[in-house]
Amino acid sequence: MSYQHILVAVDLTPDSRLLIDKAVSLAQPLGAKVSLAHIDVNYAELYTGLVDINLAQTQDQAAAGSLRQLNELCEATDYPIANTLVGAGDLSSELCESVEEMDIDLVVCGHHQDFWSKLLSSTRQLINCTPVDVLVVPIKD
Known part of the structure; x- marks a missing residue:
């Protein structure tokens, strides 16, 4: 099987x-597209009602900052990035x-090999829902 479009979380x-x-090392020989995605926390889900904040403005500012950082990653990459996505909410469903x-x-994602990741792993949730291959890259802490 030859991959055509790789999404990097x-x-x-x-x-x-x-x-x-x-992801680029896999995509180059195949001529595959590479896209990047970052999923922010959905602040509306965390809101307890005890703090007076403008959730929409906070979410917009976070998304703008994330998009700016994604664009910096694209500029530092010697391979064309097809799409950059910024979302908010549950990583695996998004x-x-x-x-x-x-x-x-x-889908290419990382997995931190530390104490907390053994207990709370978003990668495990992603593996359980995605209909395509997942490459999990170990990240040693």
């Missing part, structure tokens, strides 16, 4: 570079939705 930390480089909409056939 990034968290906008320096570890994102490792994931993008891995990425699985994008997989269907964009005809993705491989």
Whole structure:
């Protein structure tokens, strides 16, 4: 099987570079497209009603900051990036939705090998819902 479109899930930390480089190394020989996605926290889901904040404005500012960082990652990559996506909410459901909409056939994500990731792993949730291949890149902490 030859991959045609690879989606890289990034968290906008320096570890994102490792994931993008891995995806590009797979995409180049195949001539596959590469897209980047970052899923922010949905602040409306966290709101308890005790703080007077403008949730829409906060969410918009977070999305704008994330998009700016994604664009910086694209500029630092020596391979064309087809799409950059910024979403908010549950990582696995947002990425699985994008997989269907964009005809993705491989998702690249990282997995931190630390104590907390053994208990709370968004990668495990992604593996359980995605209909395509998933490449999990170990990130040692």
